[in-house]
Structure formats: structure tokens, C-alpha cells
Amino acid sequence: MHVGILGPVEAHSPDGKLAVGGPRPRTLLAMLALRVGDVVPLDRLVDELYGSEPPADAANALQGQVSRLRRALGDASLIEFHSAGYRLALAADQVDAHRFASLAADGQQALEQGDPQAAESLLSEALQLWRGPALADVDAADHATRLEQQRSSAVSALIAARIRLGRADVQEIQGLVRQNPLDERLRGYLMQALNQQGRQAEALQAFEDARSLLADELGADPSPELRAVHVQILRGQTQRELPAQLTSFVGRQEELQRIATLTSRLVTLTGPGGAGKTRLALQSATPSAIFVDLAPAKDVAAATLHALGLKETVLEPEDRLTLALRERNTVLILDNCEHLIVQAAQLAQHLLSTCPRLRILATSREALGITGETLCPVPPLNPEQSVALFVDRARLVNPAFVRDQYTVDICRELDGLPLAIELAAARTRTLTTQEIADRLNDRFRLLTKGNRAAAPRHQTLRAVVEWSWDLLSEDERDLAASLATFSGGATLEAVEQVGGHDIEVLEALVDKSLVEANDGRYRMLETIREFCSQHKRVDAEHTAYFHALARRADPELRQRNQVRWFARLTAEHANLMQAVEWATSHDPELALRLVSDLSWYWYLKGSRTEVEGVARRLLAVVPEQSTEEYAILLALAAPERVRNKWHELPGPIKQPFVLIAWAMLDGPPDPTAPRTRLQDEMERSEDPWIQGLIGFSKSYLSWVSTGDRAAAIEQSRTALHQFQSLGERWGAAQVLDVLANLTEDPHEALALTDEALRAVTELGAAEEMAEFRGRRADRLLDLDQDEAEREYHQALEMATQAGLAATRALANAGLAKIAQRRGDPARAEQLLREAQRELGFGWMQESAKQYVEDALTELARTREA
Structure with a gap:
């Protein structure tokens, strides 16, 4: 069913036009259609039908008109009765006036947003709904006037759209002028x-x-x-119209809001090529803005004259522009300024000083660098916006496209760079997202099929980056290639030492949007980095720098400044791993030393699983030797082979990870076994950290062997003081855990565990954080079972992330104990079997395995009882 009031009042069913009836049924239908979907009050309908002389029984008279109209429409349910009045039960778009209003509003919005093509289409469709004067055959002058005003506004907007498109009808406008x-x-x-x-x-x-x-x-x-x-x-x-956009605009709400609130007369959008600066400028501009595309230009003033439709005269171009713009309140968009940056800056300064109402919005890969300029960086899209853009563009070539995890991976790998995402999305016509993701290691060959009508530098990913590269000086190219060697960005010190250029060259790369500067680090988008790294590599210098950093940082990790140094190494983690990988392939002996120097950092960070692969590759290419470095490599790559190697080490110990790995893999020493040279060397060590470790170890062993709790507590407190005087959190946390085991007060044990947990959390030691979270759950088990359960789950999650099988097994054993207490032995057994399956080699895992087996035995005994 459709109702028309833009002309004579009509109703159409699927079978054709309906005979609505006389003036009053038509008026009633029109009044209900004007407010379709809403209840129209009874008194309002009476006023519209009968005016100032309603019949004596107006309510019955109105009911009679409703009955006639229902019969005419052939469906009584279309006009619903409510206590307050009547309602036409149709959707809004089933009434031509409402359909017109919606289309006209969309058309006017498209016009305001600078899309005259869409505006013309929508407004033309809206005006085609009119069949004559509104409400032509009913007496409703006020309503008709309002509708005609809407029509007039839509006609004006349509003319404006056609003028912007350069195809306005002069005769049509002349006719309207005669009428108005x-x-x-x-x-x-x-x-x-x-x-x-x-x-x-x-x-x-x-x-x-x-x-x-x-x-x-x-x-x-x-x-x-x-x-x-x-x-x-x-x-x-x-003046040329702003370029119409052929695709929807995605994201950038924060940048649009910032541009809208800036009061500066010169705003420059800066960012790398392909970031979407031009699109953002056009989206933020009003339709009256003047757009100047400088990409193909050689002269900024001449290009601006051309954009304004002005011819050059005897006047200087700058003066001609001043005459044209002096009295205008408008925005001049200077797009792609980077290759004419000096000219663009000079013209901008001239026009801003001579045209007081003019504002300039520039896009460039670097700032214009003149007084009064406000920069608005255009960063890559965030993950959500990146995926939305990919999906939108993919559906243009593949309507059935559905996002998946590979979509997210592609957008992340492409750094959220809009042009790269659009080029990748275009590939979904022939490739799956998995195939695209697998080929991104050669992105410059993959992302080559862009818009044929676009500027050449925007047709391929390589072209957009090459445009920026070609604008660099020789020094800037050299440093860009050097910086591209870094995996995880770099500090100023690293850039200067490895790259061999001073800060001015680095600042130029930042200014030109090739390098991002954030929190004291300098990094490249992965796409830019891959391009630049093809021109030069400085891997040997890179590895030498990070080896020196690792050697300098290692002793600091066991002293008062350990948090700061741990954070520094964590920030350089990707670069350190890159250095180890390169040295493994090119200088295995250097790699062996580097692995040793990083071993304690890796242990604190919980990276042993991550480094296992490169450690195994290194083990395959270095000859066997009786050195501390080789023992560390074995502990990381083949722990089952390291046990005999401890006894070959002559000492003294240089790297404390040797002692920790020894303890984790071999467990407490057998007091009846002959002493080794390594034990003697360790006890003779003057290193205060090793002395603290020995004190901690002795306190634990003496308690296990003698049962003298008081002596063990005293020795532990001495070791704790040793670590705390060094400001060393890891060692202090280990001793606090021993003290928690020694105390007979469960609340004190919990408090000591919390103190240990705070220490390793401050340090960021992932393995210990997971381990102490599990210990906290153990100590809560008899105090607060529900909280203990939550702690076990958190320990399980953290241990999974750190790859700690023993800690996972113990957490599952704790959850099994809770299940058993709650009367669910089947669940308890399931958890214990799961823990049993994942345990492997090493004293800690053997210890955990024994604990799980004892728990299974106890569970079986309980079930039999």
C-alpha cells in the first residue's frame, strides 16, 4: 500500500489505484498520511475535516468517515483506533511526502559534504515524486504551504548541485526567477x-x-x-569544484574534530604518503573551498591561479591571487606541498598577510615552517578503523567478503596505512585474506593494482613510498636506510652511533614523515622500513651496538637501577633478538657471547621459549666447549644435555644465569655428593649478589636438612637484607617466598607473598609473577577458597603466556584440590591428568610432577574411602 499527497491525494494497493472517495475521506487520509505511524488526536481530525462548524455529534461523524475510508482501502487494519485518536499503520516510506523528505535531506547533506554527484541523484529522485501541487484536491492550505516550501528548498539545492557539476539548466532557473x-x-x-x-x-x-x-x-x-x-x-x-569522492569516508573522527576546532589561519596536515591527508582535507572542507592539486605542478602560484579559473596577466601571480582572494571568506587547500615546500610556504605567507579573511589548509609530508602554522598530524588508522576500511573496500570488488582474523592481521602488518589497506583490499577479488597475509613479506610486488585513474604515485605501494624517497637528500637517504635496519625503532644514541649522522639529519626525516618520534624513540612504519632497507643494511654495526648495550646492562639488572635498565632492554627487545639472529648466521662466536650477556634479561622477562629456536640454530654451528657461555646455550637450547657440563666449568662464575639454570634443572645439591669446583668457586665469590643467593640457598637447605626453623628464618633475613641493600627485587622476592614458607602464621605468609609479588611486578619479571601468583593462591586456600580459585586461574593464564609448564601444572593441581573439596572428584582428576601430561624435563618439572602424582594418589585414596 502506498499513499500519495504530493499532488491529488491517492492510494495504491498492489492491484492498482484505489477510489478513496469524496473530499472528507481524502482529507482524512491526507491528515493521517502527514503523520503516518503516529496517533492523530480526535479533535485534530475533527478540526481538519469540519473546520469551525463541526456537526453536533462530531465523534460519530468522524467514526463514519473512518469507516468509509477503511472500506475504500479494502483493509480495516490500516487505520487503527486508539483511545487518543487514529493511526495510519504504514511505514514512513509508503507515503510519498515522507519519502521525499528523507531523500531531500540526504541530498542536501551530500551537497554540504562536497558530493554534488550524489546530491543531484538524490534530489532528482525526491522531486520526481511530485505529481502537482501538494494536497491539490483537499482543503489543507497550511500543510500544502509547508510541503511546497520543502519542495522549493530541494529545487534550490538541486540547482546548486548542478552548478557545481557544470550542467545547470539556464531556462529552468529563469523560469523559477520569474516565479520568485x-x-x-x-x-x-x-x-x-x-x-x-x-x-x-x-x-x-x-x-x-x-x-x-x-x-x-x-x-x-x-x-x-x-x-x-x-x-x-x-x-x-x-573556480573548480572540490573533487567528488567515489568511495565512502571511513574513520578519522578525531582528526576531523581537531581540524574543526582549530582557529589558526594556516593548518598543515602532515603524515607519510598514503596516510589519507588529501581525503581528510576534502572531507573537512566546506563546498566553497578552493582545491589546488600541487602533485603535478612545478609552480605553486600558477597552479593556484588555474584552480581559481584565473588567467595570468601582467600582474605578478601572487598579486593577481591577492586581488582575487582579498575580500573572500574561504579556505584554500594546497594539496601535496612536499616537493614544492619552499614555494608553498612563500605563497601561503604572502596570501595570509594580504587576504585577512582567507584560511589555508595544506597537506604535506613536512611542515611549511612559517609563523602561525598549526600542525595536525595524520597518523595511521587505528585497528578498528583499519579493519572497517578494508571491509568497505573489499566489498566493492567482492560483495560477499566477510572479515576474519587474517583481515585484522593484514591491517596490523600494513601499519594502518589507508592506501596500503585499500590496495590489499582490492586483491580480495582473486586472493583469500590468508593468501594476502602470507604474501605481505613481499608487499611491494603484491600491492600494485591501484586505481588506474589515480596519480601515478598512488597506483602502487612502491610508488607512494618512492615519491618520498626521491625528495630526500643523500644524507637523509643514508640515515633512512640505516634506521630501517632497526627492528623495534631506536633511541637517539643508537641512531647516531649506528647511523653515523647527527641529529639534524634525523630531525629532517621526522619532519618529512619518514620517521615517527615518540617517547624518545624513533621508528618507521613497517612499509617505509621495508622500502628503505632495500637500499642499505648496517647489521654488523647494529649488532655491535646492541651487544655493547647488553654487556653494559647485564650487571645493572642485579642492582638498584634494575627496573630502569630492564625497561630499557625491554624497549630494545626486538633489536636484541635481531642482533642475535644476525650474529648466529654471520658470527657464531659473537652470537654465543651475546646470548650469555642476555641470558639473565631473558630469564627475568620470561623469554626462554621465545629464544629456544635461535639458541638451537646457534648450538648447531658452534663447536662444543667447556665454557660458561656454552653451558648457558645448552641450558636454553638442549637442557637435557647440560647436566654434565656444569662439572666441567672452572669458574669463577661471570653470569648468574648459570646458577639459576643449574638450580632449576638439577635441583638442590646432594649434601652427601662430592663437592665440585664450581661450588667452591661460587662460595668464594665476592660478588654481593652471588653472596645473597648463597645465603638464600643455605637458609632453605638448612631448614630442609635440620628442621631448625628459627635458624633458617635468621639466615633468610640476612640474605633478604643483602638483596635489599643492593636494591635487587628478584632476589628479595625469592627470600620473601622462603620466609613465607617458614612462618607458621598463614596471614603473615600471605603478606610476605604479596610483598614478593609487588617486587617482581615492579621489575616486570613475567615468570616470577606467574609463579608467585600461584603461591599466593596456595596460601589463600585455607583462608578464602573463592579468592584462591581466582588467583589460580590468573596464575594459569600468566603461566600460559610465559610458557611455564610447571607453574601451569601446579595451578591446575590447586584447582583440582578446590574441586575435590567441593565434592567433584571427577573434575579434580581431569585437572590433575591435564597437569601430568604437560610436564617435561628439569628438576622443577620433576618436582611438580611428583606433587601432581601425590595428589592423584590422595584423590584415589579419598574416593575409595
């Missing part, structure tokens, strides 16, 4: 349409006609807007 001779907006449209057709004299005469009529009829002068059109025609300006 005092409408200055229509007069302005007529002048613009005539001027576009080369009829400048007629356009100027149209202004004189308007001025005379306004003076005679109203005693007024033309409006500023109409006068501005007149001046534009006098100067011969035929």
Missing part, C-alpha cells in the same frame, strides 16, 4: 549558470536587473552573497 523574482539565491544561481555557459554579459545584466528590482520593491541593496557572485564573474573566475 525577489529570491536572491535563485538570482545568484542564474548568474553562475550563465557565466558557466560563457554568457558573462548576460550574467552581469542579471545582477543589474536584480539590483534594480530590489531597490524598487524593497529599497534594499543586493546581499553580500549576491555581490560576491557578481565580483567573481567580473574577475573572470570559474
